[in-house]
Amino acid sequence: MLDLGLYNYWVVIFLMMTGLYVVISRGNLIKKVIGLNIFQVSVIMFYVSMGKVRGGTAPILAEGIEVYSNPLPHVLMLTAIVVGVATSAVALALIVRIKEAYGTIEEDEIRVVEGEEEAR
Amino acid sequence: MIEAVWALIGDDLPALQIAVPLLAATVCVLVRRPRAAWAVAMLVAWSAFANAAVILHRVLTTGTISYFEGGWPVPWGIELRIDLLNALVLLVVTGICAIVLLAAPRSLAAEVPEEKHYLFYAVYLLCMTGLAGMTVTGDAFNVFVFLEISSLSSYALISQGRTPRALTSAIQYLVMGTLGGTFILLGIGMLYMTTGTLNIVDLASRLAMVGPNRTVLVALACITVGTGIKLALFPLHIWLPNAYTYAPAVVTAFIAATATKVAYYVLVRFVYSIFQVSLAFEVNRLDAVLLPVSIAAMFAGSLVAIYQDDLKRMLAYSSLAQIGYMVLGLALANVNGLTGGLVHIFNHAIMKCGLFLVLAAVLLRTGSTRLSAFAGLGRRMPLTFAAFVVGGLSLIGVPLTVGFVSKWYLVLGALDAGLWPVAVLILASSLLAVVYVWRVVEVGWFAEPPADAPEVAEAPLGLLVPIWILIGATLFFGVFTSLSAGVASAAARMLIGGAA
Numbered sequence: 001m002l003d004l005g006l007y008n009y010w011v012v013i014f015l016m017m018t019g020l021y022v023v024i025s026r027g028n029l030i031k032k033v034i035g036l037n038i039f040q041v042s043v044i045m046f047y048v049s050m051g052k053v054r055g056g057t058a059p060i061l062a063e064g065i066e067v068y069s070n071p072l073p074h075v076l077m078l079t080a081i082v083v084g085v086a087t088s089a090v091a092l093a094l095i096v097r098i099k100e101a102y103g104t105i106e107e108d109e110i111r112v113v114e115g116e117e118e119a120r
Numbered sequence: 121m122i123e124a125v126w127a128l129i130g131d132d133l134p135a136l137q138i139a140v141p142l143l144a145a146t147v148c149v150l151v152r153r154p155r156a157a158w159a160v161a162m163l164v165a166w167s168a169f170a171n172a173a174v175i176l177h178r179v180l181t182t183g184t185i186s187y188f189e190g191g192w193p194v195p196w197g198i199e200l201r202i203d204l205l206n207a208l209v210l211l212v213v214t215g216i217c218a219i220v221l222l223a224a225p226r227s228l229a230a231e232v233p234e235e236k237h238y239l240f241y242a243v244y245l246l247c248m249t250g251l252a253g254m255t256v257t258g259d260a261f262n263v264f265v266f267l268e269i270s271s272l273s274s275y276a277l278i279s280q281g282r283t284p285r286a287l288t289s290a291i292q293y294l295v296m297g298t299l300g301g302t303f304i305l306l307g308i309g310m311l312y313m314t315t316g317t318l319n320i321v322d323l324a325s326r327l328a329m330v331g332p333n334r335t336v337l338v339a340l341a342c343i344t345v346g347t348g349i350k351l352a353l354f355p356l357h358i359w360l361p362n363a364y365t366y367a368p369a370v371v372t373a374f375i376a377a378t379a380t381k382v383a384y385y386v387l388v389r390f391v392y393s394i395f396q397v398s399l400a401f402e403v404n405r406l407d408a409v410l411l412p413v414s415i416a417a418m419f420a421g422s423l424v425a426i427y428q429d430d431l432k433r434m435l436a437y438s439s440l441a442q443i444g445y446m447v448l449g450l451a452l453a454n455v456n457g458l459t460g461g462l463v464h465i466f467n468h469a470i471m472k473c474g475l476f477l478v479l480a481a482v483l484l485r486t487g488s489t490r491l492s493a494f495a496g497l498g499r500r501m502p503l504t505f506a507a508f509v510v511g512g513l514s515l516i517g518v519p520l521t522v523g524f525v526s527k528w529y530l531v532l533g534a535l536d537a538g539l540w541p542v543a544v545l546i547l548a549s550s551l552l553a554v555v556y557v558w559r560v561v562e563v564g565w566f567a568e569p570p571a572d573a574p575e576v577a578e579a580p581l582g583l584l585v586p587i588w589i590l591i592g593a594t595l596f597f598g599v600f601t602s603l604s605a606g607v608a609s610a611a612a613r614m615l616i617g618g619a620a
Binding site (some may be wrong): 002018023029032038039040043044046047050073076079080083086087090091095097098102110114 | 261264265272275276279284285287288290291294295298299301302305307312313417480
């Protein structure tokens, strides 16, 4: 039962599951961060599409405009985008340090190095 | 003079809890000198603690405080809303922040290069901002924003550990924590969709009118999973043992005592204030999920803790078990059970923070937190080791310690719910704690240190003082429970009564 009137939510769910799958299945840390970004973007799209009113314009005070989209979810997502950028920045900074320390950003190779250190 | 200042800021205390540490963090970056940055952080943290005490006093005498950010009334503006529940959590968070800072300079000197100290204090204050913000806010979206502030700064704090493992632990936590935060955001979005509001009080009344539907159910699921990741509820805990083990010792003491507690507070707030008992437990049966999971956490955490060689990791797994107790209190959904869960926020924070600071002292003196480093420590660092024993007894739940108070209420709650097997399981899991605490006590008191062991002195005062403040508190509040359990049970009655 596919309700195409709600297609935006199907897009959101598809993106979300894609992101989650990438985070879980990929061992490369950069790819993990990309997966996280896709996951976050899906939620941003969820909010933005939720605020859309069919036939509405941008929420600007002007004559003759009666129907406009709900600005609140859109504004909230500005904050969420900032959070997403900050998260990516911290993650990438950590990955740079990991590359310096281990010489690799593949999780399984990092685990091998850690195992060798443990054995010593 | 004092009256003039008081007249100026007296009404803005809730907002100052967020604004002052946030601004002070930038001051720390500007001053650049480690001592000066520490002094700024100390000043801010201790005044925040005093502020929290004043707020708690006010809530106790005059009732819930509602503060409109920027003077905008609800539902348009953002409200800071402090009732008994978050006043208590706020006191715990700021108190732990302040006490851990006492120990920070000595312990950090051994683990973090000195030129990074001022940045450390800046990030520490940012983390405190996020945690305090999550606690005081009355706006659901604000919870997410402050959650991310505290999370991002805690990733940075954890990555400062001595070994490269700290980096991989931090990124593991970052991936898990971002997933958790995003799930919470999604859940809040669904609540906004069904109700059109983000204010917590407003959400509660409108959700009660909307009644059960599938969007609300999915929102509850998303928020439970999201906070479950943040509070490291078994089986969503995999980030926690590594993060606690490889972070600098003071960071572990700080994060173990605050971050998971505030995440637990958020879960309680959403379940009891927004969804409320009828929607969360009667319609959607949240307890059917959380009860088995929390009992599994109690046993899995304690069992794995028994086999750990590194004591930091052992205490991390013990934290998992203690988180299980807290969530169990939430899932019992009666006044005694919830009191047990809430009072355990307070109790577990002081005892676990004390124990992790003991490890910080041992690390400072012996250079290791492995079990072998504890050999003969009962004679070489008697005061430090005695603190460990008292904290350990409290983890087990021996009478006259705070651990007993929590477990007493939890057992009462389980019996009230008619679940006597759960009561038995609580006691049985406490026996596991006896095993892992005893291993350390045995090594510390009865094992001889290896012949080539370097001479070890007692911990410096800078660490002994905070350790014994916290361990003394575990004894004090184990006997005089009116502040901890009194406030917690009043908060539990308020939450179960349905009034947000």
